[in-house]
Amino acid sequence: MNCIIIDDEEMARAIMTQMITLYPELKLIQEFPNAIQAIKFLNHTEVDLIFLDIHMPDFTGFDFIQSLKNPPKVILVTSDKNFAIDAFEYECIVDYLVKPITEERLNKAIQKANAYKTTSKPTEIKPIVEDNANEFYINIDRRLIKIEMASVNIVEAKGDYIHIKTESKNYVVHSTLKKIEDKLPKDLFLKVHRSFIINTKKIIDIEDNSVLIAKDVIPVSRANRPELMKRLNLL
Amino acid sequence: MEQPNLTYIDELSGDNLEFKTKLIGILKKELPNEIKGYSEEMATTNFSEAAQSVHKLKHKISILGLEKSYYIAEEYEINLKNNSTNLNADFENILKIMQEFVNRL
DSSP states (O other): OEEEEEEHHHHHHHHHHHHTTTOTEEEEEEEESSHHHHHHTTTTOOOOOOESSSOOOOOOHHHHHEESOOOOOOEEEOGGGHHHHHHHTTEEEEEEEEESSHHHHHHHHHHHHHHHOOOOOOOEEEEOOOOOOOEEEEEEEEEEEEEEGGGGGEEEEEEEEEEEEEEEEEEEOOOOOOHHHHHHHHHTTTETTTHHHEEGGEEEETTTTTTEETTEEEETTTTTTTHHHHOOOOO | OOOOOOHHHHHHHHTTTHHHHHHHHHHHHHHHHHHHHHHHHHTOHHHHHHHHHHHHHHHHHHHTTOOHHHHHHHHHHHHHHTTTTTTTTHHHHHHHHHHHHHHHO
């Protein structure tokens, strides 16, 4: 089985790499510190098994699985015991290992992976298809993914990329905040900081110079605060 | 206070000294960076990001055999997610002990 490791922690990758050498049926072809690099790799390379961390910055393990159509077998490797139930909602997940991994536990996971039957369809990035007209498309690895505007919580600029956080998924796109600002409806979205655009309908609360949207605390610059306050239906 | 140990790394490495050296090298490099990230997030009271850092540090805590400390970290991570810094002093003491141990390796 061709396998890859996706984990932002070098120590975790090193340990898993070493443990994989104990299994002649496994061939480690690459390791990745983030899911974005792995997605690019999966566009041109077939993989049978992925050792996947859940907690990674920007793009979680679950975001990663959801972005794949016909995902290969996945063994989750995490320090978090709390996602076990969520994990088994995904057909592709064959086991769930809690760090630090022991040989005994990994043995069981590999046995499950060996016994697990998968479709032979190649892995590809899943396009999201919905009927709503209020959407825009993002280009991820030459695939256009549709995003409903109303589902966007925040957009954050990070270097040459923007991070789009929606209600259910996060996306990293090579673009600028200015470009997406021009696409988004002005009555719904507001630039509150040089690095952030927010969906004003998603504000949970406002405190001093920040707003809370979902679990994210977003800074509000002094210059943008008056416009934000204007948008609120204050008592 | 429980003390860190290399039992897990030794078990994993067996007689593969090269691998053991590699893991210790990564530990020496990665631990201070993770602690720095955590400290910066705490300094800016970015508790949700700090919770993510604590989450990541939990793996190092368990690798160094700190079983009781792991549970403190687990609870502290939940506290931070709820905007509470309860257990802060205990957790930061664990970080100090780990860093001192790693410095001696």
